[in-house]
Every structure is written in structure tokens, then in C-alpha cells.
Amino acid sequence: MACAVERARGTRDGSTTNEKYALTGRVDHGQYYQLYYNRLMALKPRAVASARARWPNAPVRGVLELKEHEPCVVVGTVYKEMKDKPIILDEYVKDFEREVYEAKRIERGNYCREDDRLEFEDEGARVRVLGVDAGRFVTGVVCAFKGRATSKGEFEVEDAAVFAPARGGEDAVTTADGDAKYVCLVSGLELGGRGSSAENLARNQMFVDYVTGASVMDSDAASDCDAAHICQVVVAGGTLNVNAPSLDDSTASAAASAAAVKELDLMFTEIASAVPVDVMSGKSDPTNKAMPQQPLHPVYFTEATRFEKTMRLATNPHEFSVDNISFLGTSGQNVDDVLTFSTIGADDVSSSFSGDDAAKPAVAALSQTLRWQHVAPSAPDTLACYPFKDRDPFVIDTIPRVYFAGCQEAFGADRVAHERGETLVVSVPRFSTTGCVVLIDVRTLECRVTRLA
Numbered sequence: 001m002a003c004a005v006e007r008a009r010g011t012r013d014g015s016t017t018n019e020k021y022a023l024t025g026r027v028d029h030g031q032y033y034q035l036y037y038n039r040l041m042a043l044k045p046r047a048v049a050s051a052r053a054r055w056p057n058a059p060v061r062g063v064l065e066l067k068e069h070e071p072c073v074v075v076g077t078v079y080k081e082m083k084d085k086p087i088i089l090d091e092y093v094k095d096f097e098r099e100v101y102e103a104k105r106i107e108r109g110n111y112c113r114e115d116d117r118l119e120f121e122d123e124g125a126r127v128r129v130l131g132v133d134a135g136r137f138v139t140g141v142v143c144a145f146k147g148r149a150t151s152k153g154e155f156e157v158e159d160a161a162v163f164a165p166a167r168g169g170e171d172a173v174t175t176a177d178g179d180a181k182y183v184c185l186v187s188g189l190e191l192g193g194r195g196s197s198a199e200n201l202a203r204n205q206m207f208v209d210y211v212t213g214a215s216v217m218d219s220d221a222a223s224d225c226d227a228a229h230i231c232q233v234v235v236a237g238g239t240l241n242v243n244a245p246s247l248d249d250s251t252a253s254a255a256a257s258a259a260a261v262k263e264l265d266l267m268f269t270e271i272a273s274a275v276p277v278d279v280m281s282g283k284s285d286p287t288n289k290a291m292p293q294q295p296l297h298p299v300y301f302t303e304a305t306r307f308e309k310t311m312r313l314a315t316n317p318h319e320f321s322v323d324n325i326s327f328l329g330t331s332g333q334n335v336d337d338v339l340t341f342s343t344i345g346a347d348d349v350s351s352s353f354s355g356d357d358a359a360k361p362a363v364a365a366l367s368q369t370l371r372w373q374h375v376a377p378s379a380p381d382t383l384a385c386y387p388f389k390d391r392d393p394f395v396i397d398t399i400p401r402v403y404f405a406g407c408q409e410a411f412g413a414d415r416v417a418h419e420r421g422e423t424l425v426v427s428v429p430r431f432s433t434t435g436c437v438v439l440i441d442v443r444t445l446e447c448r449v450t451r452l453a
Helices: 033-054 088-092 095-108 198-212 221-228 250-272 333-340 357-372
Strands: 072-081 117-121 126-130 142-149 155-160 182-186 230-236 277-280 311-314 318-322 325-330 402-408 412-418 421-429 436-441 447-451
Touching: 033 072, 033 142, 072 126, 182 402, 182 421, 198 250, 221 230, 230 318, 230 325, 230 402, 250 277, 277 318, 325 333, 333 357, 333 402, 357 402, 357 412, 357 421, 421 436, 421 447
Parallel strands: 126 155, 182 230, 230 277, 277 311, 325 402, 402 421
Antiparallel strands: 072 117, 072 142, 117 126, 142 155, 182 436, 318 325, 412 421, 436 447
């Protein structure tokens, strides 16, 4: 039988820090130089501090101040020159050439080539960088390199600095005392489109029954106990998979989309009546495509939004805290883009990795963005984002205790050590294909996956 445990309650931070991701007023679709400049200004002091701690005897020089053969440190933004990177003119390439090109890309797994090269730019100028594996970077990363200028006006790198982490938050100290309190992470419910099958609807209802305590899983009493201790649900994108209606069946497509939205509203109504739930926007959801994605409109959830205290529509990225444990998460686009334009992969996880091997690349990419202290470093180069003029909202100002990405192929978790302690990094699997949810105990930061279907 399922164990009779009173549902756990956690303290959810009602304010969050998502205001920095909000688009207020008119957004000018202009140039992105101000976004890159603000990113450099935010991250340069951290890079300089790390460089001086690592190489105390090496002077920090601007690109215009480089002296031939002088050992020094430069700090700036990486630009990665990639011959196979897609450009807008690709649509004019002949179909045959495009097919051959795409076949080669699929064979490699991404757009990287051995002859890709890096350039480095600060406020004054740009210089070509030698001696660095370009595959380990994406355009937009701010870092510090130690090396020397060559007679050809290039910069030969000898070493690269790892950033000191952003400041730590006022997080609670984890302890195993008391009953478990779980944050349940799920993504990729995907109602509508390929997610509208009876099988997927049944799977989604099983999830609702699980988190609300309506199911009795006789075969796994432990799962029932875990469900009773869920104090927060976070849906990390992919709630809908509604495609634009075709000209042939626009009426049928519109009807299917409306039905999917109604079904989703009923699902969240059930969940919000039992436990607080945050619903993040995602790639397939009906909101803006460019990052940061704005919350789904309340008009989609006329019933669920009546639960004002427990139903929250969130941005992507999303920052929040539960019992003073800070969380930062995305719906996965940042991870997918890093994997597409770099060679970061399965071999880059640490020995503390746990989960499915298929999740290793995603966990490695997410961990690297944490070290770079930027949620979406490849934006706006290869990942669409808004041209903010006064800030770069994706800079990680306060390092989180938990950092996750949704809509991934499989579950995986790792721990990234830093001067402030460590951060739990989690790949949240797509529920529509795996039937899995992730449970994180905010007391101990232990993380595991539960398969519901």
C-alpha cells in the first residue's frame, strides 16, 4: 500500500529574481554590440581577479597594448570563426549541396571542424589567438588568456584562467535532519502535436496523479512516500508541442491546439490545487522564440491561474528558491546550442556524475556555462536573444546551489566544485519520451530520477 504521509511544505520565495529577464516597454531590434559590451564589463573584473591570482607576476594588457614577446594576460570576449556555421545565405544553396553539407554535419554531430579558429576582442581591438583548442569554446565567452604577442600580430596562448565564481547566495546549510522535502523537476509534457496521442495523455495523467497523491502505486510504496514529500513542482519547458496549422487542415490543427491547451489547463489546475507549481516557457511553447522567453500568457490557463498562490508562470531562464536553496534553470536551448557549436561532450563530466550516459554531453555543457558564469554565452551569435542595451541578463551574478536544463534526452547529474562550495547540475529528461521526473531533496541536495511510465 502507499504510505500515508502528510504532504511536505516548503518555503517558496515569492519574489524570485526573474525581473531581470522581463521585457518591459518597447524592445528595439537593433545591434548587439551593447549586449556584448555589457557582458564584458560584467565579467571582466572577475576574469582579471582570477588572472592575477593565478599569474601574479604577469601584467594585464589590452589588445592595443600588446608588446611583441612580452608575457602578459589579455581579457576579452571570444569570437569563434567556423566555416560550417549556418548563415542566412545558406537558403540559397542548391538542394544537393545542402543535403551533402547536412549529411557531413550529422556525421560529425555538430558544426565544428578542426580548422576552426579563435579571435579575441576587448574594448579596443581584436587579435587572432593561437595554441587553444577552438572546440572548447563558443562565441561570446569572456575569459583570460596568458601568453605573448608574436611578430605576426597574433597572440600565442600558454594558459587559460578559470573564473573565480560569482558571489554565493544566502543559502541554507544542508542537513539530513527531518523529513525529506523534494523539488520535482519535469519537462517536455508536449501536449498537442506528437504529444497528443492517447498514450502520452495517459502518461501525463499518471504524472498529475503522482504529484497530487491521487495514485496508489502498490508496486512501489517508496514512490508514494516520495510523492508525499514533494513541496514544489517545476515544469522546465515543453508543455505544449503545437505547430503552426498547415494550409490543408488549418481548422483541424487549430482545434487540436485548443484541445491541448484546455487539457493542459486542467492538468495544472489539479497540480496547483495540491502543490505549488512553476511553469517555464520552452522552445515548443506558444511564446516568443528569442531568449529570455517570457511567461506563457495567463489566458491559456483560465482555471489554473485562479490558484494565485500556487500557480506561477515563469520566464526561461528561471531563478527561484525553496527553503533558501537557490535554483537556476532553463528549458534547454542554451545546452543544445553549446553542444551544436562546440566539442564539449561526455568525456567532460566529473567522476561524481550519476545517471544515464546519454545525459553526459548535456551535463558537461551545462557545467561549462556555470564555469563561464553565463547562462547562454552563444547568444546572440547562434542562439536568438533580445538586444538588451543596458545589461546582459544572462550573466550569472549569484552562483546557484542547483542548476538545471530541461527537455534533454536523459537524466544525469553532476557536482561542480568551486570556491563557494559546489553546485548540483542536472539534466532533466523529456517526459513525453522517458516518463521520468527528477526529485531533489532541498535538505541534502540529493538528486535522483523516478520513472512513472
